[in-house]
Amino acid sequence: MSQSSEDPKTGSCEVCQQSAARRCSACKLVFYCSEDHQKSHWKEHKNVCRPFEVARCAEVGRYLKATRDLNPSDIIFTDTPIVFGPKPHRVDEGQFPCVGCCRLLDDQTCHRCPGCFWPVCKPDCQGIKVATLHGFECNILRLRPPSEAKSFYEYYRFDVLIILRALYLQKTNVKKWETMLSLQDHLRERGPNSKVYKSIEEKIYLLQQNYLDPLRNYEKETGQSVLPPVTSEVIHKIYGILDVNATELTEDIDGVILYPTASLMEHNCIPNTVQMIDEKDNLRVTYKAALPIKKDEHITTMYTHILWGTSARRHHLRKTKYFTCKCKRCQDPTELGTYLSALKCLGTENEPCGGVQLPINPTESNCEWACNKCGIKLPNKEIMKFVHHLNGEVEKMMAKRPKVEELEDILGKLLKFLHPNHYLVYSIKHSLVQLYGNEGGIEASSQLLSEKQKMCEELIAITRRLDPGNARLSLYLGVLLNELFIAKFKLFSRNFDAEKKGEFSDTVKDIENILEENKLVLQHEIGSTAGSKLLEVVCQNEAKFKNWMDSENVNVV
Numbered sequence: 001m002s003q004s005s006e007d008p009k010t011g012s013c014e015v016c017q018q019s020a021a022r023r024c025s026a027c028k029l030v031f032y033c034s035e036d037h038q039k040s041h042w043k044e045h046k047n048v049c050r051p052f053e054v055a056r057c058a059e060v061g062r063y064l065k066a067t068r069d070l071n072p073s074d075i076i077f078t079d080t081p082i083v084f085g086p087k088p089h090r091v092d093e094g095q096f097p098c099v100g101c102c103r104l105l106d107d108q109t110c111h112r113c114p115g116c117f118w119p120v121c122k123p124d125c126q127g128i129k130v131a132t133l134h135g136f137e138c139n140i141l142r143l144r145p146p147s148e149a150k151s152f153y154e155y156y157r158f159d160v161l162i163i164l165r166a167l168y169l170q171k172t173n174v175k176k177w178e179t180m181l182s183l184q185d186h187l188r189e190r191g192p193n194s195k196v197y198k199s200i201e202e203k204i205y206l207l208q209q210n211y212l213d214p215l216r217n218y219e220k221e222t223g224q225s226v227l228p229p230v231t232s233e234v235i236h237k238i239y240g241i242l243d244v245n246a247t248e249l250t251e252d253i254d255g256v257i258l259y260p261t262a263s264l265m266e267h268n269c270i271p272n273t274v275q276m277i278d279e280k281d282n283l284r285v286t287y288k289a290a291l292p293i294k295k296d297e298h299i300t301t302m303y304t305h306i307l308w309g310t311s312a313r314r315h316h317l318r319k320t321k322y323f324t325c326k327c328k329r330c331q332d333p334t335e336l337g338t339y340l341s342a343l344k345c346l347g348t349e350n351e352p353c354g355g356v357q358l359p360i361n362p363t364e365s366n367c368e369w370a371c372n373k374c375g376i377k378l379p380n381k382e383i384m385k386f387v388h389h390l391n392g393e394v395e396k397m398m399a400k401r402p403k404v405e406e407l408e409d410i411l412g413k414l415l416k417f418l419h420p421n422h423y424l425v426y427s428i429k430h431s432l433v434q435l436y437g438n439e440g441g442i443e444a445s446s447q448l449l450s451e452k453q454k455m456c457e458e459l460i461a462i463t464r465r466l467d468p469g470n471a472r473l474s475l476y477l478g479v480l481l482n483e484l485f486i487a488k489f490k491l492f493s494r495n496f497d498a499e500k501k502g503e504f505s506d507t508v509k510d511i512e513n514i515l516e517e518n519k520l521v522l523q524h525e526i527g528s529t530a531g532s533k534l535l536e537v538v539c540q541n542e543a544k545f546k547n548w549m550d551s552e553n554v555n556v557v
């Protein structure tokens with residue numbers, strides 16, 4: 001039941017294996033040679049066919065609802081992109097995308113597309129020639145009249161390219177064009193008085209002046225029709241649709257992808273699906289159940305950052321997706337018992353009482369915070385200002401690839417004010433565990449390894465609570481499990497006494513379980529470069545561990 005990058009038109013009949021052109025219209029994954037064979041196979045196929053339907057409610061609009069019980073790892077659907085391209089937001093400095101494949105580049109003296117001279121990762125980048133990627137827009141970009149020298153980022157406005165790609169759908173795939181226009185655009189919230197409207201107007205002006213007007217002149221001169229006429233309202237709509245629905249790629253590829261079915265999924269801060277994008281299969285996405293999903297339950301995904309605290313997540317969702325989230329995590333001041341946003345209570349006159357400050361009602365913007373021990377209250381504004389300041393300090397530090405001492409220094413400062421599970425503390429500790437024992441080529445002390453092990457275990461516990469189905473944090477968890485393995489294996493091999501082999505069987509089992517769990521967790525990341533690299537490392541570590549066991553003659557049944 002595998003699908004190739006372009007959905008095949010024929011296959012072999014599920015019943016008689018003859019060549020077949022009739023496809024199941026629900027899942028589009030299986031073929032039949034005749035109606036009779038399709039009908040006779042339905043009793044069996046219905047158990048694996050598309051397990052959801054599109055439903056609608058006043059609160060959320062359209063959403064996906066399970067039509068049968070689903071178990072973790074069950075495939076819910078796969079989707080191919082409607083459109084893919086550079087992010088629709090301006091790049092002002094730093095890295096910029098290759099116009100062929102959106103891989104990030106940082107050297108302005110990079111290779112150039114021979115047609116339009118825009119930056120590419122390599123002269124033969126696959127995307128340059130693909131019509132729906134750079135192929136079509138290249139013809140338009142090269143019509144731009146020579147202009148006075150502008151700075152690199154002012155000239156190469158990567159943010160408008162995705163609109164040209166979307167407009168091209170009118171010519172290449174009317175069905176995709178119509179599907180795109182049927183998606184939620186939130187134009188009401190993005191009206192003329194909004195901040196976003198003004199920035200889109202600026203983009204439309206640029207698009208018109210530099211690309212669409214020269215194109216219209218070209219069409220007049222040659223009598224060819226390249227693109228149907230388009231109004232600025234339609235361009236506003238497309239930007240709205242992209243901002244509300246598109247999936248962002250953030251690793252080494254820096255683009256956005258709009259998928260048809262995935263765009264109908266509802267948000268939840270505890271998502272019950274995992275999204276797997278296959279870079280090697282034309283960015284096909286597969287959604288699998290991450291948690292058990294009962295028939296009639298909503299099938300959900302995550303639009304924001306799972307490691308952000310409630311206030312930051314809700315702010316992001318309000319500003320970019322125009323709704324307020326009311327999920328279980330958002331309503332719980334402790335965020336599922338993780339205390340991810342909690343501050344230490346400084347009590348009165350900076351005399352700590354040992355309690356923690358938590359929002360009284362986190363779904364109410366501007367809610368007061370109160371200590372869970374002494375009850376002292378603080379205004380939301382004060383807390384937000386303080387956390388914002390600390391966040392700035394952390395971002396500044398992380399931008400310069402800090403060393404262990406610098407990370408420990410900022411961690412010490414954060415821990416004076418924040419709960420040890422606070423998300424800023426989590427991010428510093430996540431970096432620290434990767435450096436402990438790996439810096440400077442010096443053999444780590446057993447004390448440092450024990451510290452590393454303890455930190456990994458604490459972070460793993462938080463990660464599991466936040467993301468019980470490994471829907472979003474599998475790479476984070478994979479890194480932690482790998483560092484935990486390193487610490488435990490080093491400590492074990494140091495303390496190992498060949499005379500007392502039997503006493504170590506629990507430790508061996510424990511280490512084997514960590515490796516096994518990590519291989520399962522990283523299955524979710526197999527389509528990403530970082531995930532597949534880490535999986536390779538885990539497999540190498542497993543081989544090292546087995547070799548060591550063999551060399552020491554340790555046999556645990």
Ligand SMILES: C[S@@+](CC[C@H](N)C(=O)[O-])C[C@H]1O[C@@H](n2cnc3c(N)ncnc32)[C@H](O)[C@@H]1O
Pocket residue numbers: 059060061062063183184186244245262263264265266267268321322323324325326
């Ligand atoms: C990607 S679209 C999802 C499909 C959309 N409901 C529709 O009818 O086209 C995102 C939009 O759905 C709505 N939405 C998604 N999750 C929601 C939630 N948990 N609560 C309220 N609205 C939600 C918001 O309007 C959001 O901007």
